[in-house]
Amino acid sequence: MKNFSAVILAAGAGIRMKSSLPKVMHKLSGKPLVKWVVDSVSALKPDNIVVVLGCDSEIVEKYLSGVSSNIKFVYQKEQLGTAHAVMQTEKVLKDCDSNVLVISGDVPLVKSSTLASLVKSNKKTVSAVTVLSAEVENSFGYGRIVKNNGFLEKIVEEKDASVAEKQIKEINSGIYCFNKNLWKALSKVKPNNAKKEYYITDTVAILRGFGKKISLIVVKDKNEVKGINNRAELAQAELILKDKKVKELLDSGISIIDANNVHISYDARIGRDTVIYPGVFIDTGVSIGRSCTVKGASYITNSKIGDDSIILYSYVDGAVIGKKVKIGPFSHIRPGSILRNNVKVGNFSETKKAVISKNSKVNHLSYIGDAYVGEDVNIGAGTITCNYDGINKHQTIIGSKSFVGSNVNFVAPVRIGQGALIAAGSTVTCDVPSGKLAIARAKQELKRKIKL
Ligand code: UD1
Numbered sequence: 001m002k003n004f005s006a007v008i009l010a011a012g013a014g015i016r017m018k019s020s021l022p023k024v025m026h027k028l029s030g031k032p033l034v035k036w037v038v039d040s041v042s043a044l045k046p047d048n049i050v051v052v053l054g055c056d057s058e059i060v061e062k063y064l065s066g067v068s069s070n071i072k073f074v075y076q077k078e079q080l081g082t083a084h085a086v087m088q089t090e091k092v093l094k095d096c097d098s099n100v101l102v103i104s105g106d107v108p109l110v111k112s113s114t115l116a117s118l119v120k121s122n123k124k125t126v127s128a129v130t131v132l133s134a135e136v137e138n139s140f141g142y143g144r145i146v147k148n149n150g151f152l153e154k155i156v157e158e159k160d161a162s163v164a165e166k167q168i169k170e171i172n173s174g175i176y177c178f179n180k181n182l183w184k185a186l187s188k189v190k191p192n193n194a195k196k197e198y199y200i201t202d203t204v205a206i207l208r209g210f211g212k213k214i215s216l217i218v219v220k221d222k223n224e225v226k227g228i229n230n231r232a233e234l235a236q237a238e239l240i241l242k243d244k245k246v247k248e249l250l251d252s253g254i255s256i257i258d259a260n261n262v263h264i265s266y267d268a269r270i271g272r273d274t275v276i277y278p279g280v281f282i283d284t285g286v287s288i289g290r291s292c293t294v295k296g297a298s299y300i301t302n303s304k305i306g307d308d309s310i311i312l313y314s315y316v317d318g319a320v321i322g323k324k325v326k327i328g329p330f331s332h333i334r335p336g337s338i339l340r341n342n343v344k345v346g347n348f349s350e351t352k353k354a355v356i357s358k359n360s361k362v363n364h365l366s367y368i369g370d371a372y373v374g375e376d377v378n379i380g381a382g383t384i385t386c387n388y389d390g391i392n393k394h395q396t397i398i399g400s401k402s403f404v405g406s407n408v409n410f411v412a413p414v415r416i417g418q419g420a421l422i423a424a425g426s427t428v429t430c431d432v433p434s435g436k437l438a439i440a441r442a443k444q445e446l447k448r449k450i451k452l
Pocket residue numbers: 009010011012013014052076078079080081082084085104105106107141142143144155157171172173174198199200201226227228229
């Protein structure tokens with residue numbers, strides 16, 4: 001959408017979060033609040049995106065510079081209020097002659113389509129400002145929309161509201177679209193309120209005083225404009241997102257046994273006939289195929305899981321998992337693990353940067369790291385790839401159809417050919433050619449029992 005710029009306010013101290021982290025960096029479903037706002041604004045492709053930062057916001061700037069190169073930053077040295085924050089963007093935007101969408105960095109759930117309607121409406125109605133409002137049951141803490149004869153007259157903040165105004169259920173979302181009269185209105189804002197701050201909300205009455213048209217749009221879904229000012233509101237927003245995701249999944253043929261006892265990230269993709277049991281935590285970046293079962297206190301993030309797989313009480317991070325794979329109970333699948341079709345990784349086994357080819361099994365108490373395991377390999381209980389010499393990591397390669405007995409150590413780098421047999425209890429330090437039997441353990445001795 002051309003001919004508009006977006007201003008994201010993110011300089012506030014966020015005192016109510018009681019945190020050493022800036023408020024907008026707190027995560028909602030794994031993504032910082034400010035990134036949610038940046039994402040919905042960016043989808044509209046504005047001419048400029050300007051983020052207002054406080055003087056202690058290096059962490060926000062560093063994070064946003066890393067995720068987008070299109071953002072301009074301006075600094076509000078002292079946090080003197082939301083109008084004062086927008087004033088800091090004047091030097092960047094004054095000559096743009098376009099509409100300005102102003103949005104708080106703490107309103108993460110708003111949809112791009114809602115922002116698009118706001119900007120379009122402000123242009124169409126040729127208004128000096130269009131305010132996005134919502135009808136809520138509990139308006140405490142929000143600016144109230146005060147109307148006169150059905151028209152927006154002014155916005156009053158909680159601390160300045162009269163008893164009658166406090167009863168108003170229509171609230172200011174903190175999202176507005178202005179035309180170029182914004183800058184003139186801002187210069188007239190005075191800190192005449194309980195908090196002695198310069199309020200952006202005062203521009204509404206000021207623009208009305210200029211005789212300009214001011215408009216209002218009521219958002220359909222009030223949850224979209226939920227502001228996050230404290231931990232309780234952050235937790236509520238998590239629930240809103242989770243409930244929405246659960247509903248979407250249930251509607252598309254996924255079973256969730258106890259929807260109150262799972263976490264499923266907003267971006268999870270799950271195929272039909274998959275069953276999610278209580279206690280499962282699906283974090284960001286996960287896709288799960290069809291007809292899978294995920295059971296019991298399993299945590300999955302940044303991973304792709306193929307159809308018909310089963311995950312039981314396991315931790316899966318950064319893995320690519322094929323079809324008909326069985327993981328757990330109590331497995332740890334770490335980044336760089338690639339488990340091909342029909343693989344089994346079982347009780348208390350750990351994999352890291354390891355390819356386990358199809359039909360292979362790592363069923364009990366093993367660590368397979370920096371390794372390539374061929375097809376149809378059986379890894380016996382307690383097998384360890386000794387991959388680290390204290391300085392560098394080294395690879396273990398185990399050829400297809402090999403059989404590894406229990407309690408084997410592979411001192412990497414080491415290469416085992418195809419169809420090899422490694423005797424139980426061996427510590428393998430040299431390569432084993434294909435088809436050979438390797439026994440690398442002390443020979444058993446039988447001695448006369450000493451009487452105690
Ligand atoms: C604000 C609105 C209120 C609205 C609510 C919606 C004002 C005066 N009030 O209240 O009407 O109902 O949002 O969620 O605008 N910020 C700065 N610099 C500052 C102060 C704040 O950049 O000096 C930023 C904050 O980082 C935040 C945003 O502005 O992202 C809003 O500030 P906040 O303190 O959360 O305002 P609310 O009390 O929520």
